[in-house]
Amino acid sequence: DAEITQSPRHKITETGRQVTLACHQTWNHNNMFWYRQDLGHGLRLIHYSYGVQDTNKGEVSDGYSVSRSNTEDLPLTLESAASSQTSVYFCASSDGTSATGELFFGEGSRLTVL
Amino acid sequence: EDKVVQSPLSLVVHEGDTVTLNCSYEVTNFRSLLWYKQEKKAPTFLFMLTSSGIEKKSGRLSSILDKKELFSILNITATQTGDSAVYLCAVVTYKYIFGTGTRLKVLA
Numbered sequence: 001d002a003e004i005t006q007s008p009r010h011k012i013t014e015t016g017r018q019v020t021l022a023c024h025q026t027w028n029h030n031n032m033f034w035y036r037q038d039l040g041h042g043l044r045l046i047h048y049s050y051g052v053q054d055t056n057k058g059e060v061s062d063g064y065s066v067s068r069s070n071t072e073d074l075p076l077t078l079e080s081a082a083s084s085q086t087s088v089y090f091c092a093s094s095d096g097t098s099a100t101g102e103l104f105f106g107e108g109s110r111l112t113v114l
Numbered sequence: 115e116d117k118v119v120q121s122p123l124s125l126v127v128h129e130g131d132t133v134t135l136n137c138s139y140e141v142t143n144f145r146s147l148l149w150y151k152q153e154k155k156a157p158t159f160l161f162m163l164t165s166s167g168i169e170k171k172s173g174r175l176s177s178i179l180d181k182k183e184l185f186s187i188l189n190i191t192a193t194q195t196g197d198s199a200v201y202l203c204a205v206v207t208y209k210y211i212f213g214t215g216t217r218l219k220v221l222a
């Protein structure tokens with residue numbers, strides 16, 4: 001079955017370290033998204049991509065970067081982790097041209113920055 | 115700035131009650147509206163609404179969209195403890211914009 005997987009599922013790191021969260025989907029979807037979820041804020045968009053070599057900033061992109069070198073993967077990098085980046089991160093994907101139909105989610109990655 | 119607002123923020127009911135969750139929006143380039151249920155992990159898809167006035171239904175859950183008044187409602191009838199979750203609304207423009215969610219707790 002096609003799916004979307006995130007790794008690691010849980011990570012604890014220290015302030016200032018670089019962290020990369022992986023996202024891999026096997027649906028061959030063009031569109032991939034990274035969200036963070038915090039109490040009281042719902043899901044906030046960090047970065048998104050509509051295809052290979054395409055990346056765009058979302059509403060909370062400061063301190064994060066992404067790259068899209070193939071259809072299946074959109075890794076999220078925290079260049080220098082901060083305590084404010086402690087959160088649950090969800091990767092998601094959808095089919096079609098830009099945002100259209102159902103958004104499929106990975107299981108989430110819980111990141112703690114000490 | 116695009117905005118999606120859900121109400122109420124939280125709700126506690128007893129089994130058997132009917133609940134109505136609200137999602138209002140102000141966006142440019144509206145394409146569709148999605149409802150998700152989130153328990154302890156990833157959100158799971160419930161409905162996609164694109165046309166005004168057409169009800170989507172699945173078992174005890176139903177949803178309708180009003181594109182003139184810019185809102186959608188999600189109804190759950192005869193609630194069960196398994197309906198306890200956060201319900202998320204997302205409006206699709208050229209990206210997916212989520213509201214903060216409504217936390218529903220159903221007491222036995």
